Amino acid sequence: MKIKEIKIGKIDIPLKRKYKLPTREITTSEEVVIKIITDTGEIGYGSAAPAPMVTGETENSIIGAIRYIENYIKGMEISSLESIIATMEKVIRRNPSAKAAIDIALYDLAGKKYNEPLYxxxxxxxxxxxxxxxxxxxxxxxxxxxxxxxxxxxxxxxxxxxxxxxxxxxxxxxxxxxxxxxxxxxxxxxxxxxxxxxxxxxxxxxxxxxxxxxxxxxxxxxxxxxxxxxxxxxxxxxxxxxxxxxxxxxxxxxxxxxxxxxxxxxxxxxxxxxxxxxxxxxxxxxxxxxxxxxxxxxxxxxxxxxxxxxxxxxxxxxxxxxxxxxxxxxxxxxxxxxxxxxxxxxxxxxxxxxxxxxxxxxxxx
CATH class of the missing domain: 3.20.20.120 (Enolase-like C-terminal domain)
Known part of the structure; x- marks a missing residue:
């Protein structure tokens, strides 16, 4: 099972009430959601939540980082999870939410490959x-x-x-x-x-x-x-x-x-x-x-x-x-x-x- 491509998208979910932070109020969750598509047709789901005041990332920076990382991990085997993560760490510093989206999708695929729930x-x-x-x-x-x-x-x-x-x-x-x-x-x-x-x-x-x-x-x-x-x-x-x-x-x-x-x-x-x-x-x-x-x-x-x-x-x-x-x-x-x-x-x-x-x-x- 190899990484064929990463499709990037988003979902917007309205909140029941305002979520107050020290610097702003949030009324909608705007989340970057990715699909890692494999050569077998299996899909791994991952997500990234922009939090500029915590991780320093915005929606656009997350999208850019994921696209950059994709160039280096495309074609790699899902079973080589350690190598894929090491490659991500090597090619780009920081960007933790962008990396988390890919990481979550990879673990989703690993669970599917070995037919086990992630936990x-x-x-x-x-x-x-x-x-x-x-x-x-x-x-x-x-x-x-x-x-x-x-x-x-x-x-x-x-x-x-x-x-x-x-x-x-x-x-x-x-x-x-x-x-x-x-x-x-x-x-x-x-x-x-x-x-x-x-x-x-x-x-x-x-x-x-x-x-x-x-x-x-x-x-x-x-x-x-x-x-x-x-x-x-x-x-x-x-x-x-x-x-x-x-x-x-x-x-x-x-x-x-x-x-x-x-x-x-x-x-x-x-x-x-x-x-x-x-x-x-x-x-x-x-x-x-x-x-x-x-x-x-x-x-x-x-x-x-x-x-x-x-x-x-x-x-x-x-x-x-x-x-x-x-x-x-x-x-x-x-x-x-x-x-x-x-x-x-x-x-x-x-x-x-x-x-x-x-x-x-x-x-x-």
């Missing part, structure tokens, strides 16, 4: 994982209301987006949410890199002081402030998770965070690691240093979510998942792949990703 191909023996759900920044009343609704809809783990206002408002938000939900719920905080190390330490210590029982705090400081991240981790009792600070342009870039035990947990995302192959490298380093991992995602369709869930189900050191973005879409154009039952993501036993069709896919010539 089993990666070594897993269970076909489901549990995800948390994100409570986006809003008024205090709406965040408390949305948290209660999430609990009633079966979610036991809530990730609260903070860092959009003052210290006092962040504490008010957490207190209001804590009052509105069951005691059994676990609250996680995503600081989105909004605080300085001193500010992060202050707010986390306050949470500890008033007994909010926070599960962990994700990316409290700027992605580049590795020293600040370690300062926060060493100054509080609450667990600290690194997200944007851990990139996978090469596994060496993640190594500096891991080797210094800068965090307690790491958030792995296929879009920032360059796909499953590099994510596994980072995972293995973290496991060696006894750092737990969470499987996360960008605003991605079911293609990327199915791939990420497959890896999450295959790794014992993966303590949790944050793969809920499918829930904010108005529709699901992907036929096959993962299904959702409340907070449970379930994979089928079809080979590869188990995806049959992508409705509304528009080829980009």
């Amino acid at each position: 089993k191909f990666l070594g897993g023996n269970t076909n489901f994982t549990i995800t948390d759900t994100t409570i986006m920044n809003d008024s205090i009343e709406n965040m408390a209301k949305n948290s209660l609704e999430a609990m009633l809809n079966g979610y036991a783990d809530l990730k609260i987006k903070l860092g959009y206002g003052s210290f006092e408002k962040d504490i008010e938000i957490l207190q209001a949410i804590k009052k509105s939900i069951r005691k059994s719920a676990r609250i996680r905080i995503d600081g989105s890199g909004a605080w300085s190390a001193k500010e992060a330490i202050k707010i986390i210590r306050k949470c500890e002081e008033i007994g909010l029982d926070i599960d962990f705090v994700e990316q409290p400081v700027k992605y580049w402030d590795i020293e600040g991240l370690k300062q926060v981790k060493d100054s509080v009792d609450t667990m600290i998770l690194a997200d944007e600070s851990v990139f996978g342009y090469s596994s060496a870039e993640a190594f500096r965070v891991i080797k210094n035990r800068t965090c307690d947990y790491i958030n792995l995302k296929l879009m920032k690691s360059g796909g499953i192959h590099n994510a596994i490298k980072i995972y293995n380093m973290a496991e060696t240093m006894d750092i737990k991992c969470m499987m996360g995602c960008m605003i991605e369709s079911k293609i990327g979510i199915t791939a990420a869930a497959s890896m999450a189900m295959a790794k014992d050191n993966m303590i949790t998942s944050d793969l809920d973005t499918m829930l904010i879409f108005e529709e699901d154009p992907i036929v096959g792949g993962a299904t959702f039952e409340k907070n449970k993501i379930i994979l089928n036993d079809e080979p590869g990703l188990g995806i049959k069709e992508i409705k509304g896919w528009k080829e980009i010539k």
Whole structure:
């Protein structure tokens, strides 16, 4: 089974509600979706989610990088997965989401070639994982209301987006949410890199002081402030998770965070690691240093979510998942792949990703 060509297209999926980020609001998921066509006629599906403020990639740059890489991997055997990935890394630096799209499609094809669902191909023996759900920044009343609704809809783990206002408002938000939900719920905080190390330490210590029982705090400081991240981790009792600070342009870039035990947990995302192959490298380093991992995602369709869930189900050191973005879409154009039952993501036993069709896919010539 050899790579014959890569067809590039896109799907646009409207969101149920605005997805607020520190720099912009997103109302539609605009995703680059590829099809790797083989000489046997088999198709591998992959996707890339543009995230300029995280990976530095736009839709156009992703398309350009995929077309560039195609020139070097066309004709290569799918069974030579290691060689194909090595070739990608050799011919172009960075561009992690573009590489992730190709990587995901290759793993989809590998599963199909060996007639195994991807989670089993990666070594897993269970076909489901549990995800948390994100409570986006809003008024205090709406965040408390949305948290209660999430609990009633079966979610036991809530990730609260903070860092959009003052210290006092962040504490008010957490207190209001804590009052509105069951005691059994676990609250996680995503600081989105909004605080300085001193500010992060202050707010986390306050949470500890008033007994909010926070599960962990994700990316409290700027992605580049590795020293600040370690300062926060060493100054509080609450667990600290690194997200944007851990990139996978090469596994060496993640190594500096891991080797210094800068965090307690790491958030792995296929879009920032360059796909499953590099994510596994980072995972293995973290496991060696006894750092737990969470499987996360960008605003991605079911293609990327199915791939990420497959890896999450295959790794014992993966303590949790944050793969809920499918829930904010108005529709699901992907036929096959993962299904959702409340907070449970379930994979089928079809080979590869188990995806049959992508409705509304528009080829980009």
